[in-house]
Amino acid sequence: MEEETNxxxxxxxxxxxxxxxxxxxxxxxxxxxxxxxxxxxxxxxPETNLIAVLLKMLARSKDATFADFEAKQRDVLMxxxxxxxxxxxxxxxxxxxxRDCPDALFEAILRCDRYTEGDRVIEQTPxxxxxxxxxxxxxxxxxxxxxxxxxxxxxxxxxxTPWGTRNRLKLFLVLLRPYFELRELARTYGxxxxxxxxxxxxxxxxxxxxxxxxxxxxxxxPREAEIDIxxxxxxxxxxARDHFRKAGDRxxxxxxxxxxxxxxxxxxGAHVQLRLIDHVRTGRSGPLVLLLSAINxxxxxxxxx
Amino acid sequence: MxxxxxxxxxxxxxxxxxxxxxxxLANMKRMVGEENYVLVRPNESLLGALRKLWxxxxxxxxxxxxxxxxxxxxxxxxxxxxxLCVKRIYYSIEISAWPVGRLGRIQKFVMRNASVFVxxxxxFLIAERALGVGKGTMVVDLFYFDDAMFxxxxxxxSHSYGRITLGPGDGKRKLVVLPRTKFNSPNxxxxxxxxxxxxxxxxxxxxxxxxxxxxxPSAANDDVGSLSARLHGEGIGYVVxxxxxxxxxxxxxxxITNRLHIFKAVCLHDVDCVLVSYDPKTEWPEVIGERxxxxxxxxxxxxxxxxxxxxxxxxxxxxxxxxxxINAISG
Numbered sequence: 001m002e003e004e005t006n007x008x009x010x011x012x013x014x015x016x017x018x019x020x021x022x023x024x025x026x027x028x029x030x031x032x033x034x035x036x037x038x039x040x041x042x043x044x045x046p047e048t049n050l051i052a053v054l055l056k057m058l059a060r061s062k063d064a065t066f067a068d069f070e071a072k073q074r075d076v077l078m079x080x081x082x083x084x085x086x087x088x089x090x091x092x093x094x095x096x097x098x099r100d101c102p103d104a105l106f107e108a109i110l111r112c113d114r115y116t117e118g119d120r121v122i123e124q125t126p127x128x129x130x131x132x133x134x135x136x137x138x139x140x141x142x143x144x145x146x147x148x149x150x151x152x153x154x155x156x157x158x159x160x161t162p163w164g165t166r167n168r169l170k171l172f173l174v175l176l177r178p179y180f181e182l183r184e185l186a187r188t189y190g191x192x193x194x195x196x197x198x199x200x201x202x203x204x205x206x207x208x209x210x211x212x213x214x215x216x217x218x219x220x221x222p223r224e225a226e227i228d229i230x231x232x233x234x235x236x237x238x239x240a241r242d243h244f245r246k247a248g249d250r251x252x253x254x255x256x257x258x259x260x261x262x263x264x265x266x267x268x269g270a271h272v273q274l275r276l277i278d279h280v281r282t283g284r285s286g287p288l289v290l291l292l293s294a295i296n297x298x299x300x301x302x303x304x305x
Numbered sequence: 306m307x308x309x310x311x312x313x314x315x316x317x318x319x320x321x322x323x324x325x326x327x328x329x330l331a332n333m334k335r336m337v338g339e340e341n342y343v344l345v346r347p348n349e350s351l352l353g354a355l356r357k358l359w360x361x362x363x364x365x366x367x368x369x370x371x372x373x374x375x376x377x378x379x380x381x382x383x384x385x386x387x388x389l390c391v392k393r394i395y396y397s398i399e400i401s402a403w404p405v406g407r408l409g410r411i412q413k414f415v416m417r418n419a420s421v422f423v424x425x426x427x428x429f430l431i432a433e434r435a436l437g438v439g440k441g442t443m444v445v446d447l448f449y450f451d452d453a454m455f456x457x458x459x460x461x462x463s464h465s466y467g468r469i470t471l472g473p474g475d476g477k478r479k480l481v482v483l484p485r486t487k488f489n490s491p492n493x494x495x496x497x498x499x500x501x502x503x504x505x506x507x508x509x510x511x512x513x514x515x516x517x518x519x520x521x522p523s524a525a526n527d528d529v530g531s532l533s534a535r536l537h538g539e540g541i542g543y544v545v546x547x548x549x550x551x552x553x554x555x556x557x558x559x560x561i562t563n564r565l566h567i568f569k570a571v572c573l574h575d576v577d578c579v580l581v582s583y584d585p586k587t588e589w590p591e592v593i594g595e596r597x598x599x600x601x602x603x604x605x606x607x608x609x610x611x612x613x614x615x616x617x618x619x620x621x622x623x624x625x626x627x628x629x630x631i632n633a634i635s636g
Contacts, residue, residue, distance in 0.1 A: 059430045099426050100612050137443040140621030181439060187636060188442050188629040
């Protein structure tokens with residue numbers, strides 16, 4: 001895990017600077033977010049697609065205001081499931097244009113009854129991993145955690161979900177995108193305020209100490225006592241509750257012993273994961289990374305966002 | 306400073322009294338070094354461009370509204386760069402609309418695999434639609450990198466941007482009008498622009514008393530004859546300054562202009578200013594300042610407080626932008 005020293009002169013401890021948890025879907029973004037939300041006074045708002053909706057609205061009308069966003073909120077937050085909260089803006093904010101102050105979105109979330117004890121928002125939408133450069137631009141002081149997991153496990157987990165595709169090739173192509181986008185972030189703006197968190201090391205004391213240190217250095221307050229985070233947004237998702245409880249002890253729900261083929265695949269997956277992380281951090285491109293980069297380019301054409 | 310192994314080509318409207326382009330060039334020169342750049346003219350022929358770019362490792366398009374619906378600036382030069390496999394960097398550009406037809410296809414061809422840095426979210430979204438997701442990167446206008454521009458008004462020093470000097474002033478309260486009277490765009494109409502500027506002048510004169518109304522072309526090819534006739538018709542006394550005459554603006558005078566970078570410069574130095582928008586590119590200004598108004602194309606008036614970026618956020622973005630440009634040129 002690494003974090004570059006940011007050379008900007010901005011206020012890195014702004015209490016409103018959100019925290020983003022991004023990465024390929026099924027990389028442990030939810031369990032990681034809940035781990036942080038248990039320990040720190042952060043408002044945990046999972047998978048809202050706020051950024052995607054904001055950009056979509058701005059693409060239609062550059063002068064879209066927060067009043068327009070409020071009206072669209074049902075589309076933003078519902079996703080066909082019941083959400084116990086809604087985002088409300090002050091009368092003054094409603095007339096502001098979204099493009100001028102996007103951080104007002106997170107300010108408004110903190111005013112919701114549900115989140116009044118949070119001093120910043122942690123926004124966990126895995127797909128934001130495909131837009132990390134824009135996130136860095138819109139919220140320069142925000143902290144971004146990029147979740148990285150063994151690609152074989154990511155694909156297997158996606159195939160197990162009722163809403164995902166079962167196409168392994170498509171899943172692999174879509175999995176690569178966030179890594180190369182993160183590499184582009186490193187190449188353009190650098191990796192300041194950005195951390196790569198390995199799912200396999202979620203129980204690792206050293207890794208989590210760095211994560212907690214990064215949060216605390218930005219003024220995030222630890223709770224007096226850890227709390228339970230109910231995954232009530234995933235009302236039909238018992239796996240989430242179970243997964244969260246196991247996060248401290250075990251890193252996979254898959255308790256069955258792995259066969260030789262599966263072990264081999266996981267080894268290859270772990271190697272790919274390490275090469276991708278190394279490429280992101282250092283820019284080193286061996287034959288494997290070049291091949292993956294070519295596959296990523298083809299994937300972007302075949303399955304555009 | 307970047308030390309390129311070969312020279313860097315710079316292209317833009319330098320020396321045309323366009324503050325934005327000239328200031329960007331000044332910053333670029335400082336970044337790459339005086340000996341390490343080659344200036345390429347915007348209207349360079351294909352052969353001329355090939356000759357100039359032969360010894361270049363990269364070419365940087367220095368900002369501005371280079372891509373519009375009916376126009377894609379510097380296309381011949383960028384095609385030459387693509388043929389020579391010279392790194393193409395579009396820095397701090399504005400895209401108000403993607404060109405249609407063949408022009409759009411050629412523009413896509415030259416921009417594929419180029420580093421595209423845009424200066425506003427609108428341009429970013431258009432670039433994304435045209436070139437694909439992940440092809441655009443946001444940066445600030447290099448205008449802000451010039452140290453002199455960050456000098457605070459508390460010192461009351463003088464600063465010059467082209468022929469405009471901002472300083473303590475001579476005690477007379479002036480209303481300075483710097484219109485843009487020529488612009489090649491289907492959305493632009495000279496009569497409509499004049500009407501909007503006159504509205505802005507009237508509103509300001511209702512609010513306060515001026516010792517002098519100074520009307521001046523903002524660029525060499527501007528013609529303020531029609532606007533001055535209308536001012537005369539309304540009984541508003543004014544003085545017309547020649548384009549070559551330097552204009553001194555005091556902190557506290559009021560400026561009405563179409564020009565984005567004049568607006569930025571004067572706001573930065575705490576001069577009250579009204580930006581009368583004439584093109585989508587002027588609708589997304591990045592600006593620092595306490596006083597100012599923007600009259601949008603739709604006719605709404607926005608206060609600068611509604612649009613300005615918080616200084617801490619802007620400072621972070623400047624650091625990110627500088628890093629992005631250095632990485633693009635040397636990477």
